[in-house]
Amino acid sequence: MNARIAPAAGNKVRVATASLAGCFGCHMSLLDIDERILDLVELVEFDRTPLTDIKTLGPCDLGLIEGGVANAENVEVLRAFRRQCKVLVALGACAVTGGIPAMRNNVPLAECLDEAFVHGMGVANPGIPNDPELPLLLAQVHPLHAVVQVDYCLPGCPPSADAIWSLLTAVLAGEPLHLPPAQLHYD
Amino acid sequence: MSNEQQRSTFTLDGRRIAFTPGQTIMDAALAAGVYIPHLCHKPGFAPHGSCRVCVVRADDREVSACTAPAATDMRVESEVADIRALRVAVLQMLFAEGNHVCPACEASGNCTLQAVAYHCGMLTPRFPQRFPRRAVDASHPDFILDHNRCILCELCVRASRDHDGKRVFAVSGRGIASKLIVDAPSGRLGDTDFSADDAAAHVCPVGAILRRDEAFRVPIGRRRFDVAPVSRVGDVQTDPDVPAGAAEVLP
Numbered sequence: 001m002n003a004r005i006a007p008a009a010g011n012k013v014r015v016a017t018a019s020l021a022g023c024f025g026c027h028m029s030l031l032d033i034d035e036r037i038l039d040l041v042e043l044v045e046f047d048r049t050p051l052t053d054i055k056t057l058g059p060c061d062l063g064l065i066e067g068g069v070a071n072a073e074n075v076e077v078l079r080a081f082r083r084q085c086k087v088l089v090a091l092g093a094c095a096v097t098g099g100i101p102a103m104r105n106n107v108p109l110a111e112c113l114d115e116a117f118v119h120g121m122g123v124a125n126p127g128i129p130n131d132p133e134l135p136l137l138l139a140q141v142h143p144l145h146a147v148v149q150v151d152y153c154l155p156g157c158p159p160s161a162d163a164i165w166s167l168l169t170a171v172l173a174g175e176p177l178h179l180p181p182a183q184l185h186y187d
Numbered sequence: 188m189s190n191e192q193q194r195s196t197f198t199l200d201g202r203r204i205a206f207t208p209g210q211t212i213m214d215a216a217l218a219a220g221v222y223i224p225h226l227c228h229k230p231g232f233a234p235h236g237s238c239r240v241c242v243v244r245a246d247d248r249e250v251s252a253c254t255a256p257a258a259t260d261m262r263v264e265s266e267v268a269d270i271r272a273l274r275v276a277v278l279q280m281l282f283a284e285g286n287h288v289c290p291a292c293e294a295s296g297n298c299t300l301q302a303v304a305y306h307c308g309m310l311t312p313r314f315p316q317r318f319p320r321r322a323v324d325a326s327h328p329d330f331i332l333d334h335n336r337c338i339l340c341e342l343c344v345r346a347s348r349d350h351d352g353k354r355v356f357a358v359s360g361r362g363i364a365s366k367l368i369v370d371a372p373s374g375r376l377g378d379t380d381f382s383a384d385d386a387a388a389h390v391c392p393v394g395a396i397l398r399r400d401e402a403f404r405v406p407i408g409r410r411r412f413d414v415a416p417v418s419r420v421g422d423v424q425t426d427p428d429v430p431a432g433a434a435e436v437l438p
Contacts, residue, residue, distance in 0.1 A: 093290050096311050098318070100291055105318040140318060145311065153311035157290035177310065181416060184305050186289035187296065187407060
């Protein structure tokens with residue numbers, strides 16, 4: 001736990017981010033750090049992230065992942081992040097616990113698909129999508145730590161910008177995360 | 188002053204706490220205004236000792252503070268690193284066992300489980316989550332019984348039995364199969380004489396027994412544990428016979 005990032009002297013910390021089964025709320029909250037983002041870009045450079053639209057993932061110091069694991073592509077992306085990132089962070093309620101998407105775990109997958117695409121209210125052209133490009137849904141939605149080892153967890157829906165700043169500060173210092181009470185929220 | 192010194196005391200994290208014979212560690216600590224995290228304990232109700240969140244080390248043994256009697260010169264440790272870690276592990280098991288989706292729960296901010304986990308600094312449930320399939324009982328006109336969030340603290344069982352004289356609730360089964368049941372042939376809360384006037388209607392520390400039509404009357408961010416930590420307001424409502432709601436209104 002809490003592996004050190006320590007990029008070579010003079011190099012910036014290379015950061016990748018992704019949203020799996022999430023709503024991009026955590027990414028929005030990251031942007032909410034406002035002018036501190038100027039301090040941040042002095043310290044970090046971005047690899048794959050929806051913020052830059054870079055689609056390929058190279059070796060990184062830090063990976064921030066929002067959202068739980070709901071389909072086969074989520075598993076692939078998460079495992080790639082684990083391989084490429086020295087430190088991996090579960091960012092937000094869904095990454096930490098499965099969150100809102102995991103509420104479907106109470107319902108068999110076939111019933112979920114039936115409700116959404118076949119017999120649900122207002123469904124037009126009923127039929128379960130089966131394009132080969134669509135990633136297969138998992139039977140249940142899982143938190144990140146059910147699939148790979150996670151180094152830091154930051155709860156919150158979304159975590160506040162201040163909490164994300166505390167996280168980045170702890171990660172860059174290689175220290176455990178201790179949130180002040182005002183920043184620790186699960187909702 | 189000399190009388191004070193004559194009273195029996197023990198130490199809690201180095202602080203002298205006075206007690207009267209028969210008091211538990213928890214009773215004496217709360218009476219002295221010192222918070223020990225707890226979930227299944229509530230002043231005015233018979234101690235239960237089931238949630239284990241109030242674990243402390245008393246003379247080198249881990250015990251639940253709500254059931255262990257205070258003893259003269261006992262040395263009790265609560266807010267120390269390894270006891271705090273034990274407490275976090277207990278909380279993590281509670282979170283991983285049920286379906287506690289704080290972002291979607293209308294009890295969020297009023298939930299003692301959540302507030303105690305904040306107090307203890309829990310960042311993740313850590314353990315593999317069970318995602319159990321549990322029912323929601325919406326048969327009662329004034330309340331919803333959501334088993335997904337029940338932590339089996341039995342506060343409602345004790346309140347209904349000891350204060351309301353009704354025995355609406357009980358826990359059935361053993362181990363992981365334990366579940367809260369209600370006293371009706373149909374098994375539905377709506378077929379019992381459970382009412383909003385019952386003490387049992389106001390003791391649930393989570394969002395398992397939910398009053399209808401109150402969901403977002405107080406918005407997220409301005410609720411009981413949003414404005415003050417559980418260590419200050421966790422047992423504001425100490426008398427089970429006082430109508431609920433009083434503890435919700437805070438300056």
